[in-house]
Amino acid sequence: MEFTKSQQLDSLDIDILSIMLKDSRTPFLEIARQCHVSGGTIHVRMKKMEEIGIIKGSKLIIDTAKLGYDICCFIGINLEKASYLTDVAEKLEQISEIIELYYTTGQYSIFLKVICQNISHLQKLLAEKLQTIEGVQSTSTVICLLQKLDRNIKL
Amino acid sequence: MEFTKSQQLDSLDIDILSIMLKDSRTPFLEIARQCHVSGGTIHVRMKKMEEIGIIKGSKLIIDTAKLGYDICCFIGINLEKASYLTDVAEKLEQISEIIELYYTTGQYSIFLKVICQNISHLQKLLAEKLQTIEGVQSTSTVICLLQKLDRNIKL
DNA sequence: GGTGAAAACCGTAGGCT
DNA sequence: AGCCTACGGTTTTCACC
Numbered sequence: 001m002e003f004t005k006s007q008q009l010d011s012l013d014i015d016i017l018s019i020m021l022k023d024s025r026t027p028f029l030e031i032a033r034q035c036h037v038s039g040g041t042i043h044v045r046m047k048k049m050e051e052i053g054i055i056k057g058s059k060l061i062i063d064t065a066k067l068g069y070d071i072c073c074f075i076g077i078n079l080e081k082a083s084y085l086t087d088v089a090e091k092l093e094q095i096s097e098i099i100e101l102y103y104t105t106g107q108y109s110i111f112l113k114v115i116c117q118n119i120s121h122l123q124k125l126l127a128e129k130l131q132t133i134e135g136v137q138s139t140s141t142v143i144c145l146l147q148k149l150d151r152n153i154k155l
Numbered sequence: 156m157e158f159t160k161s162q163q164l165d166s167l168d169i170d171i172l173s174i175m176l177k178d179s180r181t182p183f184l185e186i187a188r189q190c191h192v193s194g195g196t197i198h199v200r201m202k203k204m205e206e207i208g209i210i211k212g213s214k215l216i217i218d219t220a221k222l223g224y225d226i227c228c229f230i231g232i233n234l235e236k237a238s239y240l241t242d243v244a245e246k247l248e249q250i251s252e253i254i255e256l257y258y259t260t261g262q263y264s265i266f267l268k269v270i271c272q273n274i275s276h277l278q279k280l281l282a283e284k285l286q287t288i289e290g291v292q293s294t295s296t297v298i299c300l301l302q303k304l305d306r307n308i309k310l
Numbered sequence: 311g312g313t314g315a316a317a318a319c320c321g322t323a324g325g326c327t
Numbered sequence: 328a329g330c331c332t333a334c335g336g337t338t339t340t341c342a343c344c
Contacts, residue, residue: 024214039320040321041330043323044328053221054222058215060176060307061211066208067209101303102299104297147257149255153251154251193312194337
């Protein structure tokens with residue numbers, strides 16, 4: 001079970017994933033009804049996909065604005081030297097406002113998704129946390145006004 | 156129930172959310188044990204938060220690379236005219252490779268998160284789908300080599 | 311607002327095909 | 328690999344506090 005090929009998934013696995021991608025709290029028996037198999041089969045397939053690592057977990061989707069977090073933005077980071085990459089990334093991981101972190105190729109070395117309560121929270125984050133990390137040369141911020149789409153890939 | 160203030164949430168709600176943010180399949184009785192309340196209470200609180208719209212759903216987190224989708228990237232879109240915004244967004248929503256879509260302020264009008272199978276799939280998407288949409292002036296792509304972090308905000 | 315218990319439903323394991 | 332069955336756990340509701 002160490003391959004990383006999609007070939008080991010059959011159409012039943014894909015059907016199960018498609019349902020769970022939309023709502024990870026769907027009961028197994030409900031999936032079983034939709035797929036015309038028994039609940040035990042869903043259980044076995046889900047377990048297999050968790051073991052292979054295709055399923056990594058599940059997340060609640062929340063409206064962060066309703067919780068007082070009005071700002072969502074993306075921040076590209078330029079480093080002074082490419083070799084600072086992992087050191088800087090480790091420090092960034094400590095910052096709880098950063099919810100996604102990517103190593104990227106092209107104009108930036110690191111790319112972040114960040115959630116803040118308001119603009120002054122963001123300003124403080126940039127000035128006092130991000131830009132004081134050693135190795136960070138500059139940052140470039142894209143502020144989101146509205147998220148129009150948040151879904152998983154269609155299998 | 157039409158307010159969008161966090162004030163209507165008490166510390167029990169926050170505790171429940173904190174647990175569910177990490178794993179949306181946590182059984183209510185398990186949350187109840189951790190929060191020292193009954194299962195019925197968790198049920199009522201969850202229902203309230205769903206009705207208010209704080210909880211919007213739940214998603215399975217999957218390893219897209221293991222499903223044959225090796226490319227994750229962000230694409231910024233410049234429009235010829237700002238007024239094309241909603242028309243272009245509507246067309247973009249039809250494209251299943253686009254899993255997140257934001258209206259943004261700053262250098263781009265629209266910002267996308269995109270999942271593709273490989274570079275040629277991405278190249279085709281850009282050339283044949285995105286750049287043929289009327290009103291799209293130019294696109295700018297950041298390709299992710301590795302996602303190091305994917306989590307929710309800490310409440 | 312919370313509790314505790316009942317009823318319906320679900321997750322899980324094991325034996326069978 | 329899937330089905331069935333059975334048990335224990337979970338969800339959901341509701342009378343009561």
